[in-house]
Amino acid sequence: MTQTLKLTGRDLFWPPADELTEAVERIRARLGDWPPNLAPWRLCLTPPDRPNGGDLIVVADEQHHGENIARWLVQGAGVIEAGNGGATLHLGGERYRLEGQLAEDWIAALAAFLDCGFAPHDALVLALAWRDGDEKRTADAWPSDLARFPRVAGLPAAPAQPFAPCPHDLGLYPVLPTAEWVERVAGFGVRTIQLRRKTAEPAELVREIERSVAAGRTHGARVFINDHWQHAIGAGAYGVHLGQEDVHTADLHAIAAAGLRLGLSTHGYYEMLTALHFRPSYIALGAVFATTTKVMPTAPQGLARLTRYVRLLNGVVPLVAIGGISADVLPDVLATGVRCAALVRAVTEAADPAVAVASLQKAFDKKLSD
Structure with missing residues (x-):
């Protein structure tokens, strides 16, 4: 005992x-x-x-x-x-x-x-x-x-074909509040980015998404759009990121038919099994640590649970660790075996975002080369 x-x-x-x-x-x-x-x-x-x-x-x-x-x-x-x-x-x-x-x-x-x-x-x-x-x-x-x-049991039917795949090594994954930030960070050479724009007038939201997608094309970055799947389809985004509640309201069949990748948030085993039912392009595991960027439905998962989740799903679907991840704890997160981590404040609140991104990228390069 x-x-x-x-x-x-x-x-x-x-x-x-x-x-x-x-x-x-x-x-x-x-x-x-x-x-x-x-x-x-x-x-x-x-x-x-x-x-x-x-x-x-x-x-x-x-x-x-x-x-x-x-x-x-x-x-x-x-x-x-x-x-x-x-x-x-x-x-x-x-x-x-x-x-x-x-x-x-x-x-x-x-x-x-x-x-x-x-x-x-x-x-x-x-x-x-x-x-x-x-x-x-x-x-x-x-x-x-x-x-x-x-x-x-009892879930809506998944699309006939799995969602388009994305690399298992998605690497550094900044989650950014505006198209201006997406353009800036894509210019630093980051290859996986998410636009999470929560408040905007409809016309402005469309412009923000279109600018972000265009920045991805210019710099060769994979740009995911948080929540706004209709506009993401219209702009030809690389992918969409949705929460668990969205699988019951979003038209997953339309997203899959448009060829967009799908990332789904999860907060434990039950939600991971729910996500796997829909055969997404990646699964996000979180929140690993406490975060102030959004209200979380569950307590922080912690590194011990993240390690167990990675052991179960590694090689099955690309995995993204998310929630409260800073530069200080990033090496510990990557030590669990996860090959992608989403960060917000470590980039947007950095004194020098370019330096911060370069430092974060080095942590990924070191781990992925081990």
Whole structure:
């Protein structure tokens, strides 16, 4: 068992289950040290009389618990429907449907991953990727075989053809607020750039996107447009970057048909599986560190999680680390194996952006040549 996290004496299950707790400890001991989990999740194999916000109630099927499920959710608890074909989590007004194999000790694995600090929907993904006896087979038992991971159910259909590919080594990836910045940084020789223009009148927005795309053509840079996919298509951009919520509203088929690349943001395992369903050109992993450039839906992922994500997806799809990355921590980020990092303030707030870009580029060149 790790020295920093101990499970004995904790209320892991309702009703108390010594045998399950022993299995959790056995699995947890092989998952490494993680920061203390501040969320006191409790897995309820029998519904408690008074469910609370820390309870995850496991039921065999919704048909026999339909009315109760609604009441438990109102009381703040989460509900996991488990069956032969996978599991569905109801929590916080969201429904997470996963299709896959449930090992005999999946509940113990779920408790262990919750103890590692993962949110319930990500911990459930890992529990479905778990196989009985994994903790005995290798020194590092963390799931890293994508073929064993579950599939997210109920997603919109992906375009018939995968999105156009982009290089795995996208390298330094500045995310910039204006076309003027795009022109400036492209002139420094940066080959991957994103225009993230959040506020502008429609006509001005079109001009900004067209200027950015033109700068990319002039300097041989790959210019992605954040969010505004219609204008990106109209301007003939290299690609578009979208958030998770956008896959339900953007016309992905039109983006793919226009030949644009697609980058998708993710904030954990569940969203990575969702992104993979659409076969994007790259997946962004973040936010690695705390950032002030936008409001994030999740806590910072950190380097330990980034390392696990890269181990799972490296070679499957190009990966971009994003969120709070400065020049000081860039070498640590690249040490995880990721071959692209998106930066904002390290460029736009630098005293001399040209010098800053040259220094950042050297860090990439050194790592990619190792």
